[in-house]
Amino acid sequence: MTLAQRALDRLQAWPDLATGPASCGTGRAVRSVRDEIVHFHSDRDVDLHLTRRAIQRFQYDLGGSSAIRLVPGSRWVTVHLDCDADVDLLLSLVSIALKAHQARTGAEPASECNFRRVTVLPRAVAGEA
Numbered sequence: 001m002t003l004a005q006r007a008l009d010r011l012q013a014w015p016d017l018a019t020g021p022a023s024c025g026t027g028r029a030v031r032s033v034r035d036e037i038v039h040f041h042s043d044r045d046v047d048l049h050l051t052r053r054a055i056q057r058f059q060y061d062l063g064g065s066s067a068i069r070l071v072p073g074s075r076w077v078t079v080h081l082d083c084d085a086d087v088d089l090l091l092s093l094v095s096i097a098l099k100a101h102q103a104r105t106g107a108e109p110a111s112e113c114n115f116r117r118v119t120v121l122p123r124a125v126a127g128e129a
Contacts, residue, residue, distance in 0.1 A: 002043035003081035007090050011038065024115050030094075035101050038094060039076075039113045046079045047113040048093050054100040065089065075111045 001009075011017060011030050022029040022039040030038040039047040052075055055062070062068045062077060067086045069078040079090045 003084070003087050004040050004043050004046060007046065007081065007087045008040055010087075010091060011094065022113070022115075024113050026115055032098055032101060037097050037101070038090075039115065041115050044081045046081060046090060047076045047115060048079055048090065048097055049076050049101075049111070049113070050093070050097050051075060051100040051104055053104075054096060058096070069114070071114050071117055074114055074117070076113045078114045 008019070008028060008030070012019060017030050017032060017037075019028055019030055021027075022041070023036055024039060027039055027041040029036045029040075035049060037049050039049075041047065050058075055070070055075065055077070059070070062070060067080050067082065067089055069080070071078070077093070079086065079093065081087055081090065
């Protein structure tokens with residue numbers, strides 16, 4: 001079982017979440033009543049939909065993780081699943097995303113995920129100079 005499948009299986013057990021095709025056309029999505037929260041694009045690459053406020057609040061923490069890729073101006077962050085700890089990180093971020101979307105008072109304009117906008121290199125390659 002891949003890390004993405006393990007994360008998807010765990011999220012499917014959460015109440016009030018549903019799965020279906022991702023709106024970007026690639027992979028599976030996990031959604032709440034209000035929004036798509038996660039897109040599983042491959043065995044290792046996942047896009048997570050946060051609010052602008054949540055990204056601003058956790059920007060330094062997100063930027064400090066080797067598993068996270070931020071795209072300027074995007075409300076989606078890409079999580080590269082390379083180990084079990086990355087799955088745990090994703091699940092924690094999904095919890096934050098759900099709370100952020102529930103607390104949102106105004107409508108935010110639609111936002112496309114980062115698929116095809118982020119290239120994630122394996123950690124061994126990314127660390128080489």
